[in-house]
Amino acid sequence: MKPKITLKDIARELEVSISTVSKALKNSEEISRDTKEKVQAFAKLYNYKPNNIAISLKNKRTKNIGVVIPDIVHHFFTTVIRGIEKYANAKGYNVIVCLSEESFDKEVINMEMLANGSIDGFIMSLSSETQQKGDFNHLKEVTDQGIPVVLFDRITNEIDCDKVIIDDELGAYMATKKFIEQGKKNIALITTDDYLSVSKARTQGYLKALKESKLGVDESKILRMPSMEMDEKGIKDFFDTHKVDAVLCVNEIFAVYSMRLAQQKGLKIPEDIAFIGFTDGLLSKYANPSLTVVSQHGEKMGEVSAMLLIDKVESEEEEETYQTKILEPTLVIRDSIFH
Amino acid sequence: MKPKITLKDIARELEVSISTVSKALKNSEEISRDTKEKVQAFAKLYNYKPNNIAISLKNKRTKNIGVVIPDIVHHFFTTVIRGIEKYANAKGYNVIVCLSEESFDKEVINMEMLANGSIDGFIMSLSSETQQKGDFNHLKEVTDQGIPVVLFDRITNEIDCDKVIIDDELGAYMATKKFIEQGKKNIALITTDDYLSVSKARTQGYLKALKESKLGVDESKILRMPSMEMDEKGIKDFFDTHKVDAVLCVNEIFAVYSMRLAQQKGLKIPEDIAFIGFTDGLLSKYANPSLTVVSQHGEKMGEVSAMLLIDKVESEEEEETYQTKILEPTLVIRDSIFH
């Protein structure tokens, strides 16, 4: 056991003052060549590394960023984290991940834990419960304290801060349009309740495309699930009672599961029924047939979020100007539709 | 903007000393009823929360744990993180996640960043490069400094610390045995080079089961990929040149991709060819047919790791006794084999 060595230790051993050691290690002009060499050699020998906590306390900067997300097992969020990590690490920041698990209370608790000095800023995506409740006081408190926040994907307009989203409406619009172009007539949508900002936007895109076409909207072809969680029975019932030849799903799990149901009914994909999902995850790529998806570019989203946050954290002036970056979704064509 | 309030602020406003405020907030017996009430009311009114960084510096405890893993997009690791989060959060700890991305250098850099006071201990799974190099000095340095480390899944015997693994050999043994019982004669293994501790153990389990049976080992039926990364061509070539009726894969991606290849050749699963993978992820569950897997119980692994680590962190005596927890793998039977 060789415990960490401190400035004080070096100062004692070398019989100089702590300030001299500190300056010598920073190569300050104030210190003589001799002393600097002596101190630096000693520090190197004993592998001196400054204590991050002490520096944080002094600088009031932790070089940590807090990420609060609903879930980590969903592929989309993991790619976002990867993007955040990538950018943040390159800038010398660490990432503290907290999971709200779609719970409002956990989101609040996690934010409070981190807001007391542990982090320089937040990157977050709201839990479904928070979006449902519409209570954003915990966010307001944090921004009021001058802690920068970046919201991504699941955002709210009630908080003034930087935001990063993809154009969910456009994504759904593109997908639906694709179905229409390919001659599909009965296009279903499997989504969730509108309290989830992304589901709402996607539903709008779907509706928009249908309204623009001669097909028109048939509300009965929209299945609204209570949450993003899988409900096998709900989907099964829907397929047993509705005849459709194309399905747009707000995530990939709904889509892949639906594909399996269709196959069990003996339907051919994409001839009899075609599928498009959201989120370009492993599931879509390795499904059988592979699933066409609207890619949300999670990694890019993470990078952009981290960039916005770190810019704010490191900018001296506290400008009160916020931007919303809207990323373009792209359609990744695979075997679940014609091509 | 209302910035955070400190003890000093309260002391100034109430015209008492900082120590009195500190004690009053802790309900110390030393302080009179009146003063305590006054201070506590004031603190509540201005929403005083102690600064974590200052407390960390004082206590030499951060209540942060560092998690260094090769990748976050793999389902297994995300479930482990979730398990860690769950336990750690319940104990009041935050989780700092760093990704090595299978790179030795990144692993070293991340550990060094965190080891200088940012965390109370590490939970990690080694990068493939680290296992390949066999260089564990960065781990040794950390443990030498008295920072507790828990290794999970991808471990090494060269470091004395707590470890959590599943019995990979047993898992592979169980899976192979299952194939044999079901009458499969040509059982292939798709694995990686042996430098990955888990692949090595799984290969041993596979070999053991075959040796025990009358089938015996046929080395040509083992495909060793250079890494856990997908190499579509490698697998395709293997299937084009080998006739097999059962395949054990060390991860789910290899398995799901192999299943698709088999289906493209017109083979029936599981009649003509059966599949078992490792890692019980979304992919296995939603594959078509669904994939039988050896479950690694990632979440449990995370919980156990966090428990071991926090126990060490919070124990006063620095016992030099380490344990290795070996979790039992379980076979999750799905449609890719008979049942």
Added chain:
DNA sequence: TATTAACACGAAACCGTTTTCGTAATACAT
């Protein structure tokens, strides 16, 4: 030789807490 500038370093404050120890003021016993 007296004055000044440059150099090299140390003392001390500070970041926000916790905690030990000392002490003034009061109450009580003798």
Added chain:
DNA sequence: ATGTATTACGAAAACGGTTTCGTGTTAATA
């Protein structure tokens, strides 16, 4: 009236750094 407990609080050190400012010594200048 004197001595002793008890109460209620404050001063100060400590955690490990950074940074400002002051100062003694030497060297250069007038």
